[in-house]
Amino acid sequence: MTLNSAPSGPSRRSFLASTAVTAVAVAGGMPLLTACGGSDSGSREGATSGKAAEKLLPAYVASKFAKPDIPAKNGSADGYTGKIDLAALTASVPGKLGTDAPLTIMSPLWGSPPKGDCAYYKALDAAAGTKITWQNQDGNTYAQKLGAVLASSSIPDMVVVPQWIMNGGKIANAVTAKFMDLGPYLQGDKVKKYANLAAIPSDAWRMGIFGGALRGIPMSVAPATFIVPYYRKDIFDKKGYTVPKSADEFLSWAKDATSAKAKVWACGDMSWIGGNIFPNAPGWNIDPDGKLRFSKERPEYLEGLEWIRKLFAAGVVHPDDKARTGDPGQRFASGQILVFESDMSAWYNQAAEQAKANPDFQIEAMDLFGAHGGNPTIWATSPANIWSVIRKGASKETVENALAAANFAAAPYGTKERMFVDYGVQGTHYTVKDGVPVKTDKGNTEVINAWQMLATPAPYLAHPDLPEVARKQVEYQQRMGAFLKKTSTYGMTIVEPTRYATLSSQFEQLEIDFVRGNKKLSDVQQAISTWKSSGGDKLRDWYKELLDKNGSDN
Structure with a gap:
C-alpha cells in the first residue's frame, strides 16, 4: 500500500473465489419492509431510504485537510499528484479518543498475518488509545469463517462484513440480529466527537443502515470505481x-x-x-x-x-x-x-x-x-461495500473504543493518523527517500490491511512514489464516469428474505462452465426459467413493493 485511497477491491476478487457461506443460525425476518425508521425490534428485511434514512445518519462535516490536486468529478475519487510534506503532517483529532480498554476485532486479511504483538499494532494502539486483539482471518475463506462465527455464541466485539457475501439476506439478517444500533453514538451531531467519521460522505453511511438502524461503519467507495x-x-x-x-x-x-x-x-x-x-x-x-x-x-x-x-x-x-x-x-x-x-x-x-x-x-x-x-x-458502484459492526451487548467503553479505532482508521489524506495507518512507524516500517516514504521489509510484512478495514475517509487516490499513476487513475474514473448510471436500488442496503438465500447460487458455476464451452446455451436458459419458477417471480413482487414504498434512485 502507498499513501492512497481505501482499497477498492483487494478483497472482492478474493472473496468471489469462495462464495459459499455457512448458514447463519438467526431467525428469518417476516416479509415486511423497513420503509421508515425502525429499531432493533423492527423487521430485518427490506431497506430504509429517503427521509427515514436521513434521520438516522451522522451529520456530515467535510475534512479541512489536504486540498486535492484533482477534485472529484463524475463520480471519481479525489486525486493527489504531488509529494506530501511529511514534516508538516498534523493530527486530525487532538489527543486520544480511546481509553486503552481491551477490544477484539475480526477482519479479513490477505497474506500472512503479522504477530499480535508486532510493532505496527503496538504503535497504532498507543497512538489511538486502543488495545486491540486482532482475529485476522484468511480473506480467501472469510465467507465461511464469518458465517460460522455469526452462527456461534462467541462473537468478537467488532467484525468486518463485506457486501458481496450477503448471500441473499443471511448475513444481512445476522447483522441486524447480532450487531448494535450505533445511532445513540453517531446519529446527527453526536458523530462530531469522531471528526473523521463525520467526514465520511452521507451516501456511504446510508449503506450502513440494516433493519431500520445505523449499524455499519463504512469503507466509502467512489461511484466510478469498477473493474x-x-x-x-x-x-x-x-x-x-x-x-x-x-x-x-x-x-x-x-x-x-x-x-x-x-x-x-x-x-x-x-x-x-x-x-x-x-x-x-x-x-x-x-x-x-x-x-x-x-x-x-x-x-x-x-x-x-x-x-x-x-x-x-x-x-x-x-x-x-x-x-x-x-x-x-x-x-x-x-x-x-x-x-x-x-x-x-x-x-x-x-x-x-x-x-x-x-x-x-x-x-x-x-x-x-x-x-x-x-x-x-x-x-455506478455502491457508495460503500464493506462495514465494521459492533456486537450487541458490548459495554459503553467497548463501543467507544471501537469507534475510536474506526475514527483513527478513517483519517483523511495529509494527516499523521493516515500516515500511521498506511505506513506505520518511520525507521521501523518505512524510510524516506527523496521525500517519499518507502516501506522496509518489516513494513511489508506488518503494515497490511487490517486497520484499513475498519473505516475509510472520503475516496481518494494518491501515490507519492508514482504520482503519474494517481493522475491517470483519477482521469480514467472521470472519463468513464461521464457514462455512469445508477440502478433503481443504488445507495440502499437491501436485506432480502432468507427464503431466497440460495435462489441465484446456481448461476456462478454455470456461467464459468458455459463460457468455457462445458455447458450449452439451453442450460443457461433453463436455469433462468427455474430461477423464475422457484421464487424469482415472487422475489420480483417483493422488490416491487419495496421500491413502491422506498422510491428509486434510477
Whole structure:
C-alpha cells in the first residue's frame, strides 16, 4: 500500500473465489419492509431510504485537510499528484479518543498475518488509545469463517462484513440480529466527537443502515470505481496494435495478437467486463420500459456470456485462465497475456512492481466501449461495500473504543493518523527517500490491511512514489464516469428474505462452465426459467413493493 485511497477491491476478487457461506443460525425476518425508521425490534428485511434514512445518519462535516490536486468529478475519487510534506503532517483529532480498554476485532486479511504483538499494532494502539486483539482471518475463506462465527455464541466485539457475501439476506439478517444500533453514538451531531467519521460522505453511511438502524461503519467507495480492462501499452506500441473499441474489434484483435507457439495470448478471463460492454444492470433495476427485471433476465446477460464464450472458443484466453489457476496479474506482467481485468489498485501495484524489474513496462487502462462501438453504459458502484459492526451487548467503553479505532482508521489524506495507518512507524516500517516514504521489509510484512478495514475517509487516490499513476487513475474514473448510471436500488442496503438465500447460487458455476464451452446455451436458459419458477417471480413482487414504498434512485 502507498499513501492512497481505501482499497477498492483487494478483497472482492478474493472473496468471489469462495462464495459459499455457512448458514447463519438467526431467525428469518417476516416479509415486511423497513420503509421508515425502525429499531432493533423492527423487521430485518427490506431497506430504509429517503427521509427515514436521513434521520438516522451522522451529520456530515467535510475534512479541512489536504486540498486535492484533482477534485472529484463524475463520480471519481479525489486525486493527489504531488509529494506530501511529511514534516508538516498534523493530527486530525487532538489527543486520544480511546481509553486503552481491551477490544477484539475480526477482519479479513490477505497474506500472512503479522504477530499480535508486532510493532505496527503496538504503535497504532498507543497512538489511538486502543488495545486491540486482532482475529485476522484468511480473506480467501472469510465467507465461511464469518458465517460460522455469526452462527456461534462467541462473537468478537467488532467484525468486518463485506457486501458481496450477503448471500441473499443471511448475513444481512445476522447483522441486524447480532450487531448494535450505533445511532445513540453517531446519529446527527453526536458523530462530531469522531471528526473523521463525520467526514465520511452521507451516501456511504446510508449503506450502513440494516433493519431500520445505523449499524455499519463504512469503507466509502467512489461511484466510478469498477473493474478495469488493463493492457500492455508498451507491447501495443511495439506491435502497432490499435486499442479495440467494440466487442467485434476486440475479438478480431485478440486473434491477431495470440500466438500459442510464442506463449502469448491476447487476454485473461474477461467475464467481469462483459456486463459493461453489454450493459446489463446488476441486481434488480427498473428498465426504460418501466418493467422491473433481475440481471439474469435481460438479453444483454446472454449476449455478454456468449461474447466471453467466443473468446475462449477462439483460443485467445490463456490456458491457465481457462483452468482458473495461477495469477493473471503475473501473466500480464510477464507478457504472457496483453489484457487482463482487475480492480483500480492493480494499476499502481503493477507499475510499482515493474518499475525496476522492467523499465519498459507500461500499463494503461482501456476505455470501456459499447458492444457495437460508441459510448458504454457503466453502472455506478455502491457508495460503500464493506462495514465494521459492533456486537450487541458490548459495554459503553467497548463501543467507544471501537469507534475510536474506526475514527483513527478513517483519517483523511495529509494527516499523521493516515500516515500511521498506511505506513506505520518511520525507521521501523518505512524510510524516506527523496521525500517519499518507502516501506522496509518489516513494513511489508506488518503494515497490511487490517486497520484499513475498519473505516475509510472520503475516496481518494494518491501515490507519492508514482504520482503519474494517481493522475491517470483519477482521469480514467472521470472519463468513464461521464457514462455512469445508477440502478433503481443504488445507495440502499437491501436485506432480502432468507427464503431466497440460495435462489441465484446456481448461476456462478454455470456461467464459468458455459463460457468455457462445458455447458450449452439451453442450460443457461433453463436455469433462468427455474430461477423464475422457484421464487424469482415472487422475489420480483417483493422488490416491487419495496421500491413502491422506498422510491428509486434510477
